[in-house]
Amino acid sequence: MIRGCSQIKNPSKEPITFYKKLINRGFPTPNSFTLAFVLKACANICAVLEGKQIHTHVVRMGLGFSPFVQTGLVNFYAKCGEIVLAKNMFDEIPERNVVAWSTMISGYARMGLVNEALGLFREMQIAGVLPDEVTMVSVITACAASGALDLGEWVHAFIDKYVIKVDLELSTALVNMYARCGCIERSKKMFDEMPKRDTKAWSSMIVGLAIHGMAEDALEVYSRMLEDNVKPNQVTFIGVLSACAHSGLLNEGWRYWTSMAEFRIEPLMEHYGCMVDLLCRSGHVEDAYEFVQTMHISPNPIIWRTLLMGCKKKVNLDKGEIAAQRLLQLEPLNPENYVLLSNLYAASSQWEKVTSVRKKMKENGMKTNPGCSSIEIDGFVHEFVVSDRSHPEGILIREMLRDMSERVRRTGHDPWTSDVLHDVGDEEKESSLCEHSERLAIAFGLLKTKAPVVVRVVKNLRVCVDCHEVTKIISKIFEREIVVRDRVRFHRFVNGACSCKDYW
DNA sequence: TTAGGGTTAG
Known part of the structure; x- marks a missing residue:
């Protein structure tokens, strides 16, 4: 039951509730299967407190010897962002198999800790554990985050050399990596050579083309996706809309935005973000402001920041000050916001206000993130x-x-x-x-x-x-x-x- | 009946 209700589409607390019932009942005693499943359920919904409690159960019941429970704990901590605790658990595992290594590498990769992920991959080789296609997905993901093409190429060569199976997930990761490392041709080649492509594979290609400003290609890939009868999801539309935004395709952007409803896709914050960006960059700052007013979810700091940046670029002091005000209400401690506001004032030659914003930053001991x-x-x-x-x-x-x-x-x-x-x-x-x-x-x-x-x-x-x-x-x-x-x-x-x- | 993987706005 615990495992079964973890596998339904929308993760919930239900599996944890089942586990609690089991514990309260006092019989039968949970075993390594039970704990591995419930840890996974905690990882799925980032239930940090519950997971930590289950960790104590693991210790109390003496089930810490099970590799499944050990990996389950590493995975739980890593997925909840407790990367140091995950590493502590990993270090305590006496015999680490390929799954344990992959779990830890994936934890680092997901958090963008590129050097840690790649360092651990090297340690794994020194330890004599052979990586498989699951390990390589995380290693390639780390390469994608680093943006270093040589590194990505080296890892790709490693995959070939050790004849690691390039399945759907790994080829999608490679498509993404080549795009994010600036080599869109190789990314396209990987994609074209895929024998089978699902929604994530198509989306990866679309997003890749979008970040390269190749909107026409991205939209062409999108229509091929539909011809292939692959259903777009929310991420696909993030790619399509950001492609439009990066190329100033205003009318197309609106059209795709409207078409989302036909696929029964509710707009997420990200989609609104793309639209605000599209409107701002194509010079329609006032429309962007109106658009934000119509949002059916409360705008997050990124939305206001996008608008503020647009106002700076098009020098719209009026709306820019409103955006900045809302932004600073939500994020009063982010120095980047003050820099943006100061930039807006600088762009409008309001030097006194620039000085006052800078002074405020200094007073609050805020330091900006250097380029x-x-x-x-x-x-x-x-x-x-x-x-x-x-x-x-x-x-x-x-x-x-x-x-x-x-x-x-x-x-x-x-x-x-x-x-x-x-x-x-x-x-x-x-x-x-x-x-x-x-x-x-x-x-x-x-x-x-x-x-x-x-x-x-x-x-x-x-x-x-x-x-x-x-x-x-x-x-x-x-x-x-x-x-x-x-x-x-x-x-x-x-x-x-x-x-x-x-x-x- | 066990564990690890791919796409996500500024």
């Missing part, structure tokens, strides 16, 4: 933060930066300084732009590799307008393809143009 870009060279990931001077090859990088700036300047480029927050002189603004982390990473990439090697950079924030312009110019004068993955999408710079067609 950070990484680039992989010969298997090492090099990280750069804004104005970074810590790299051992810093002097060479500085020289390269100067060379880049000089050559860019000679093309007549006029630095776009309004993205620089502070009310300082133009010269200072210009020099702080030149030290944005992506420029440091690109300079390093140009130094360390030769054409036709593609310079691939991953950034934690969005690219600023000036860096975007400059990277276009660099791709032309240095005759290099440069691929930048920013916080939400890819930019592929070739011969002076970007794949996003300057719409992002």
Whole structure:
């Protein structure tokens, strides 16, 4: 019964209730099967307190020797985000089989703890445990999160070398990984070669094309999906709508939004987010504001932030201040929100208000998340933060930066300084732009590799307008393809143009 | 009757 009611579509507390009844009854005594099932039920609904209680039962009943219960505990803690406790449990397992290793690696991968996941994968090999296709799904997922193509390629080669079965789940993970590592061609190739594709596989391809700004392709894949009689789900529509948003396809976006009802798909916060983004970026900030008013769920901070960003871009102080107010009510402690508001004021040349927002941040001891870009060279990931001077090859990088700036300047480029927050002189603004982390990473990439090697950079924030312009110019004068993955999408710079067609 | 896996807005 406990296992049976865990397997129905919508996970509930029911299996845990059954377990409680069993305990209260006092007979029969739970065994390793019972505990493994109920732990799984706790993991499914993130029932942290119940799961911890069951952990004490495990100890009391002396069932901690069962590999099924051990893995069940690791999985329970990992799924509930208690990753340290999960690792403690994992470390206590005397004989770890492939399932135990996979559970722990998957826990790390799901939380985006890339280095931990990959480190554990290496330890697993040292321990002499052979990974299977389930292990590799998590390892590939970690590669996707890292954005490091070389790493993903290495793991893919590993899969081939050890003849690990590439099933539906693993090929979907590979489609996703190649897209997220900036190689959309390989992603498409993996997808085309799949013998069978389900909703998740199609959605993965659609989302991949969307983050590359290839809206037409994404929508074409979507119609092929329908022709194939595969039902779209909520995630599919997140892909379709974000594809429209990333390419400014306003009418199409509305059409797909309306069509969701035909598939009986209720819009989630994410779908509203895509629509707000679509409206804002296509210049309809007022409509976006009205749209938010019609939402049948209460807007979350991301919705308000998207709107605020749109207001900053289109310089709509009115609606921007309202969005900021709502945002700060919900998230008064997130420094990013104050930066956005300050940016809105800067864009409207309201320098006094900029100062007052900055002052407030300082008073509350808020620190912003610095821009950070990484680039992989010969298997090492090099990280750069804004104005970074810590790299051992810093002097060479500085020289390269100067060379880049000089050559860019000679093309007549006029630095776009309004993205620089502070009310300082133009010269200072210009020099702080030149030290944005992506420029440091690109300079390093140009130094360390030769054409036709593609310079691939991953950034934690969005690219600023000036860096975007400059990277276009660099791709032309240095005759290099440069691929930048920013916080939400890819930019592929070739011969002076970007794949996003300057719409992002 | 046991355990681990793929797609998710800014």
